[in-house]
Amino acid sequence: MTTATALTTAARVADAVKVYGVGDTAVRALDGVSVAFPAGRFTAIMGPSGSGKSTLMHCAAGLDTLTSGAAWIGDTELGALDDRRLTLLRRDRVGFVFQSFNLVPTLTVEENIRLPLDLAGAAGEAEWIDALVDTVGLRDRLHHRPSQLSGGQQQRVAVARAFAGRPDVVFADEPTGNLDSRTGGEVLGLLAGTVRRTGRTVVMVTHDPVAAAHADEVVFLADGRLVDRMESPTADLVLDRMKAFEVPS
Numbered sequence: 363m364t365t366a367t368a369l370t371t372a373a374r375v376a377d378a379v380k381v382y383g384v385g386d387t388a389v390r391a392l393d394g395v396s397v398a399f400p401a402g403r404f405t406a407i408m409g410p411s412g413s414g415k416s417t418l419m420h421c422a423a424g425l426d427t428l429t430s431g432a433a434w435i436g437d438t439e440l441g442a443l444d445d446r447r448l449t450l451l452r453r454d455r456v457g458f459v460f461q462s463f464n465l466v467p468t469l470t471v472e473e474n475i476r477l478p479l480d481l482a483g484a485a486g487e488a489e490w491i492d493a494l495v496d497t498v499g500l501r502d503r504l505h506h507r508p509s510q511l512s513g514g515q516q517q518r519v520a521v522a523r524a525f526a527g528r529p530d531v532v533f534a535d536e537p538t539g540n541l542d543s544r545t546g547g548e549v550l551g552l553l554a555g556t557v558r559r560t561g562r563t564v565v566m567v568t569h570d571p572v573a574a575a576h577a578d579e580v581v582f583l584a585d586g587r588l589v590d591r592m593e594s595p596t597a598d599l600v601l602d603r604m605k606a607f608e609v610p611s
């Protein structure tokens with residue numbers, strides 16, 4: 363058997379340019395970024411404020427369109443899809459975790475986790491969902507509503523929901539931004555552990571070197587360009603690399 367999964371790409375962009383606005387007020391948020399996110403890996407996107415992290419994630423995930431260049435989820439080029447197909451791709455092949463949890467308040471924990479499957483009319487794999495519930499440690503909270511949970515528990519529901527449909531890739535945008543450091547660390551451990559145990563793929567935007575250190579690899583953006591990559595990051599190494607971006611006063 364070959365290690366094919368280590369070589370495949372879950373998502374990528376090539377020569378990605380994103381310009382917001384026109385004329386004098388135009389902002390070139392992405393300025394020719396090419397980057398591949400390998401399947402079965404946890405990749406963090408880091409860079410100074412305004413460097414284009416969220417824009418890259420949104421364009422790679424099909425939440426926004428590129429001005430030029432191309433983006434793929436697996437082998438599917440997003441620019442070739444009409445709106446309906448793009449919506450289906452986001453629903454069926456991409457998972458999302460946001461800073462603000464984004465759970466449906468009227469649904470129970472179990473219903474929130476199953477939501478992507480229910481929207482797709484898919485039964486899902488009972489064993490997979492069951493294992494996810496245990497992974498995120500919510501077995502005794504399945505019938506609670508989000509308002510009855512702590513922030514960390516809500517984000518764990520969001521993590522389980524993101525993986526429920528076995529997506530090609532889970533995109534996480536500052537997933538620990540609303541959590542204290544201990545709870546945030548638990549959520550990051552959960553993301554990293556799920557990648558390692560299940561071979562799923564996570565791409566996370568963060569400005570926090572401690573969060574980035576949970577990833578297998580960090581890609582660094584500056585001024586809309588990919589400027590560096592770091593394998594097996596530690597918080598100190600990431601912090602040092604980030605300091606190099608600071609303009610001396």
Ligand SMILES: Nc1ncnc2c1ncn2[C@@H]1O[C@H](COP(=O)(O)OP(=O)(O)OP(=O)(O)O)[C@@H](O)[C@H]1O
Nearest residue numbers: 382383389391410411412413414415416417418569
């Ligand atoms: N909808 C928009 N309209 C106009 N400009 C935008 C829009 N979204 C982002 N920008 C600009 O594009 C650039 C990149 O923004 P982006 O949010 O991708 O950066 P970021 O690295 O995620 O920043 P932060 O860490 O502060 O969240 C910034 O200059 C930002 O002001």
